Amino acid sequence: MTKFDFLSDLQKPWHYMDVDRVLATLESSAEGLSYVNARQRLRFLGANKLPRSRPIGKVLLQPFLDPLTYILLGAAIFLQWNGAEGWALILVGGLHGVIGVVIALWSIKTREKVSRDRPQRRQHTPSNSVIVLRDREEMEIPSRDLVLGDILVLKEGDRPNVDLRVLETSEGLRINQTNLGGDAICTKQADLTFEEKTPPLECSNMIYAGTEVSSGTAKGIVIATSRFTQEQAALIKEKPFSVMHSELRQLRQVWIGLLLLVTTTAIGFAWQRSITINAMTAAALIVSTYPQNLLRIATQVQLFGMRDLAKQRIWARFPSTLDAIARVTTIVPIVESDVVLSFDNLSRAGIEWRGLIRASEDDAEAFSRVIGIETHSYFEAPQERIRQWQGERLKSAQAVAVIGNDVEDIPLLRTADVGICDRTCCKELQDSAGLILPKEDFHYLPIAILEGRAIFDRLQRIALLTASSSFTLAILTLMDTAAGFSIPPLQLIWVGAIATPLVAFPLILEPTHENLLLQPAYRFQTMLRPSNYLRILLAVTATITAISAVFWLKYQGQASLFSEARSMAFITLGFSQIFHACAIARRSVFGNLPLLLSISFVSICQIVFVQFPWFSDLMATIPLSGIEWAIALLSATAVFWVQELIKTG
Incomplete structure (x- = not known):
C-alpha cells in the first residue's frame, strides 16, 4: 500500500x-x-480543475468516436465491393458528419455570444485564490492547488x-x-x-x-x-436539455420503429415473390429516413432564442425556460396591496393572469374585483394553489409562470414551471428564477412568450417536414417492393438525406412572426399531439397519391414506358419537398434568402439529374419532354394545396 x-x-x-x-x-x-x-x-x-465544457477538439473527434460511423463505413465498403453504390453512403455519412460538427461548433460560439450579451453578468465561478491552513498558518493559494x-x-x-x-x-x-x-x-x-x-x-x-x-x-x-x-x-445526472429535445427523441423512436416495420415487411414481400431484396435499397432507406442532426438543430435554435432575448435585456437562464415559457397558460404575479398593475391582455393567446397578494383573502377578493383578475391571498397555501392551477387540465402540458420579488417567494418560483423576477431583485431570487426581466415591468413578458413560441414553431415545422419525407420514402419503398419494382437507392438518398434537409434547415432562420402570439395556447403545448400526426398523414397521403398517379398514368403496364414513368415519379417526389417547405414557411420564399437559395439549388439538381445524360444514368432516369415535366411539377403541388387547406381550416 x-x-x-x-x-x-x-x-x-x-x-x-x-x-x-x-x-x-x-x-x-x-x-x-x-x-x-x-x-x-x-x-x-x-x-x-473543473472539466472543460466540450472543447473543440472533442467536437471534431465525436464522429470518429460514434460506433454508428464504423457500422455505416463497413456497410458501405461491403456494398461497394458487391457492385452497389456504397460510395454514396460514405458521401452522405461524411456530409452529415461535417454538418453535425459545424452545428456543434456554431452552438459553442452562440453560447459565448449569449454569455456576453446577457443583461446581467453574474458568473457563478469561484475565485482564483482561496485561504487554507498550511503548517498551522493561514495562507493564500490558487484554488487549483x-x-x-x-x-x-x-x-x-x-x-x-x-x-x-x-x-x-x-x-x-x-x-x-x-x-x-x-x-x-x-x-x-x-x-x-x-x-x-x-x-x-x-x-x-x-x-x-x-x-x-x-x-x-x-x-x-x-x-x-x-x-x-x-x-x-x-x-x-441532469434532465434532458429541454422538453422539446425529449419529444424529438420520442419522435426518433417512432422513426426507428417504422424503419424496422417497413424493412421486415419488404423482406416478407421479397421472400413471397422469391426475389432477393436489394441490400443497397435497404441501406439507402435507413440513411435517408434517419433524422440526422435534428437534436443538434434544436439546441442551436434554442440558443438563438436565448441570444435574441439577451439583446432585448431579457435573460433566459436555461434552454428549458424557453420551452416552459412557450407553454405558459397562466401568469401569476405576487404583488403588494398598494401596487399599481399594468399588463397586456393575453387572452387571445390563451394566457390568463391570476394573482397572489400579500394580504388577507378578503382583501384579495376586493383587489380581484378592482383589477379584474382572479386573486388569492399569498398567506393561504400558495404552493397548493399553484399546483392546482398546474393540474386543472391534467391531459395537457400547460405551464404556470410565477413572478416574484422577494426572497420569501423562492419556494413558489420553484413550484412553478417558470420562475420570473427582474434585475433589481436579490441575487438569491435571481438564482432561483429561470427568466430575468430588465426591470419590474410586465410588458416584457409578451416578448419572452413570443420568442418561446417562435422557437417551438420553428422546430415543429422542421420536424413535420422531415417526418413527412421519411414516412413517404418508407411507404414508397414498401409499395415498390410489393409491386415487384425496385426504387433506385440514389433517388432515396438524394431526396431524404440531401434535398429535404436543405429545404428544411432555412426554416430555423426565419424571423419571429408576430402572429404567433395570437394563436391558441394548445398549439404550443406539445409536438406529439393528434393534429400534428394528422398533418403528417395528410402530407404523406397527398405526396404518395400524386407520385402513384403520375407513375401509373404514364406506365399503364407497358414496359417501354417504365423509365419515363419512374423519372416523372422522381421529379414529383423531389419537388414535393420543395412545395411542402414553401407551404409551411411563415414568410414568403422571396423574404427568406437561405430558403430561396436552397430551393434554387435543389431545383437545378433535379433538372440536371433528369436531363443531362451522365447524371441521368447515375440516377436511373431519362430525359423528359416539357409536357411530362409540367405534369410531374403540377402533381408535386398536391402537398402544397393540402397544407393550404389545413391553414384555412
Missing part, C-alpha cells in the same frame, strides 16, 4: 461521520496539512469549487444553495451528523461546490474536488 492509497476511494458518507472521524480518514488535522504533504497529494491527485484533506477558510461572498465537511462556523453563517436546487438561505453546523441516506442538500454539516456564503465565516475540510463534487455529479 502506497502512501496515498487511502485517497483513491473516497465515496464515503461524510455527513454520517463526526469531525474527528473525517479528519482521521483523510489523515489531516484541524490545523491543516503541511506544505510538503499538500504538494505530494497534489502530484498524486492532480490539479483541482486545493487537495483532499485541506482546511479551507470561507468568508462572506466566497463560492467554493470543492465540497467541504464543516469543522467550524460563525454564529451568523448563511449559505445560499439555490444554484444546486437547495434553499436560498440555510445554516450549517459542524457538530451534527445525519443518516447515511440523507439527501445531500439536507445535510447541514456540508458545504458544496457551487454554493455561496451569504454571511458569516466557516472552516471546512475538503472531501471532494474537480469532477467528483456534488455539483458535477448533478450536472451529469
